[in-house]
Amino acid sequence: MLNCAAGNADIRIETDKKTGRGRGSSPTIDALPLHHGTNGDDGANGHPTLLAEPPHPPSSTAHADLPSVAALSLKDDAVDSPVEQELPDTLAPTAAPPAGAGKRNNLDETAGKPRGASRTDLAYCYPPPPFGDSSSGSLAYPPATPHLTRAPIEIATRDSSVGRGVFATEDIPAGQVIEISPVLVLSQEEYKGRKEGAEDDGVLKGVEASQLRGYVFTWGRDGSMAVALGIGSLFNHSASPNVTYSLDYSQYTISYRTAKPVQRGDELLIFYGHSVRFSHSDAAAPQDAQVEDVETAEDGWGGLGNLDSFDGKLEQADDDRARLAHLKSLTPEQLAERDEEVVGPHEAEFPWRKVTEIIDPEDAELSLMTCYAIDLPARCAGAVFQFVRKHSTRNKNELSHLKRVRPIESSRSSSPVEQDRPSDNAEESDGRSSQLSERRRTTRTDPDSYQSILLFPVTSAPSNLVDLLTASPVADILGSTPVPPLYTVEVPAEAAHTEQQAEEWSKVWPVTIVHIREGAKATRKKKGWEKAKLEWVEQQARKVWERAEEAGRQGEHPIACRITDSWSSPFHNSLRPPVSLVTAHDTRLSTGNVLTHAASNAIDAVAYLDLQGGRPPPSAFCPDSAQPPYLLTGLTVFLSHEPCLLCSMSLLHSRIKNLFFIKRAPGAGGCGSLYSVHEDGGLNHRFEVWEWKGGRDGGIGVGAGENLKLDP
C-alpha cells in the first residue's frame, strides 16, 4: 500500500490482498479536493476519474504504515511528521485561467460525468486525438492543473504544441526527489492488443493505438510497458534534462530527482531516449513523426537505470554499421584469415595492459617452503607413506609437486630439528646422527640404504609428530634401531613448468614438472588476441564510456558498467561477437543511495533479468545448459572506471571471468590501485583485469569521466 496524507487531503493507494497489485483493485480515494480531467469520453479507458468530494480532516492513522517509498517522496523538506503537513501553495493554480475557465475540465460538475466537448471549444487541445481522428474529440487541459505534491512544482501549459509540463515554483537544489509515481504495468499483449505470437499485421491495436502510446515507457524485458501515474507522466522531454529518474521494480514506482539546480520558473525536463524526437520542438528531429514509437527507442525513456536491449544479434549502432558492412563484404577465407590474425600485447595496436602482480609461471623464480623430513632405510618407505596419509591434517596433498624421497647422497640444505622439532626427544638425536652418517655411505638399491623422506610441511604437521612416529609401524620395522631424528628442509613451493626450472629446483629437492597444456601453451606463447577480439573489446569499451558520459550529462556521476558474454575464440569471430546483457550507470545522485554504483546497478540488472527469465539463450559457453549460470559466472564486465573495493568484491562474488576498465581510480580502486581483489589468494575466485592504455583519439577516456576523483 502506498499511503500519503498531506494537509486536508488523504490519499491511500491500496493493493487488493487477493489479487496482489491487480488493476481490478481500484484505488481508495478518501478525499480529493480537486478534479482530474478524463479523456472526455466515459472515463472507462483506464484513466482514473477522480470526482470532487468535500475535504475532511487529516486521518491520524492514515500514515501509520507509510512505506519507505512514500516516506522518501515526502522526506526532502519534512520536519516532524511529513505526512501531516499542510499542502503547499503549489496546489493553487498559478497560471491565469484561459478564456472560458469554467469549462477547464470536461466534467459535468453537478453529475460528475464527462460532458461532450466539441473540438472548436478547445483552446488547449492536447494531446491530439490519436492518428489524426478528428471525429473522436479531444479534451482541453487547463493551462495550470492542480496536483498533490509537496515539491515546489506546478503543472502548466506554456507551449500548446508541447502540452502540459512540470515547472518549478521555487528554486530547487540538485539531487532533490520531486516525485515518486506509482506505475501501471501493461503486459506486451495488452499494450500491443494481440496475443503473444500472433502475426503483426502492421495495424496498431490495444494501448498502442491509444493516446497512452505517448506516455508509456519500457518496463520489463518481457515487452511489458508502464505508465507513470501522477505527475510522472507529465514531464516533457529534453536532450539536456534537469531531472533524472530511476525505476524501482520491486515497489513498482518511478522516482524523479533534480539532476542540477533548478531556478524558479524553469521547466522540469527528463530525457526520454536517444531515438525519441519531436517534430515540433527538437531542432535535430526528423520532421515525419510527433514521437517515434517509444518501443523502438533504445531503452524506453532514456534508460536511466534501465537495461540495454539485447537479442543475440549484432548491435547496429551507427558507427558499427560501416565496419559491419565491410566485414560482410569479405569472403569466408578473408574473414577467417582476419579473425585468426593475432595482435601481441607489445604491439602498438594492442591498447590494453593486464593489471596483475602474478608472474607468468614459466618465468617464476624458485620459491621455498619448509618441511619436516626424516632419513630412513628404503624398506621403511611404504610404512612412512601410510603414516603420512593417516596423519595428514589437509585433504589435499600439499607436497604433490615434490618427489617424496631423495637418495641420501644428494646434497641437501637441511637443518636438524633439535631446536624446532615438534616433540621433545632431542636427547636421542646425537646418537642417531652419527648412525646416519654411517648409513649414508650405503647404496639406494639396498633396502637398508637410507633415503631422505618428506613428511609434512611445517605449517600443517601434527603437533606431536615425533611421538606419533615413535608409536607407528615405522618404529616396528626399524626394530631395535631407534627412530632417527626429524629435521627441517627447504623445498620448492611450486611445481616446475620448464625443464630448466626442474633441473635447477631439483638441486634443492626433486621436483616434478607440470607441463603447461599444449593448447594453453600456444595461447600463452601467442600472448595476444585475435584482431576480431581486440576490435570487439574496444567497441564495448567505447560503448561503456559513452554511456558513462551520457550519465554525466544527465547529472549523474559519469560512470557506467556493461556486462557481456565473454569472448571465446572457438565460438566468436568478427561477425559473431559475444552478446551484451546490460549496461547501467551510476545512480548515486538520482537515488540518494550511495551504494548504487554502476557495477552494483549492472549486477542488479542481471539478477532482475534472471528473475524475469530474461537472460538470452545460453551462450556459447554453456550450450547445453537450460539454466542461466550462477550470477555472472563466465561473463565479461566493462567499466568506465576501476571498481571500488566494494564493487570489486561484488564482481568477485559474482564470479566474473574478466574485467576491462578504462580509467584507474588511484587510492580507491580495488583492482590494481588500492588493492588487487581479483588476485587475492585467500578469496575463492579470481578474474583477469585489463586496463585501457590506448590513446584518446577515439574518444575513449575523454570527457567528464576523465579526471574523476573517486572515493574508496
Ligand SMILES: C[S@@+](CC[C@H](N)C(=O)[O-])C[C@H]1O[C@@H](n2cnc3c(N)ncnc32)[C@H](O)[C@@H]1O
Ligand atoms: C509523457 S507526455 C508529457 C506530458 C504531455 N506534455 C501532456 O500534456 O500530457 C509525452 C508527450 O508530451 C509531448 N512532449 C514531450 N516532450 C516534448 C518536447 N520536447 N517537444 C514536443 N512535445 C513534447 C509529446 O507529445 C509526448 O507524446
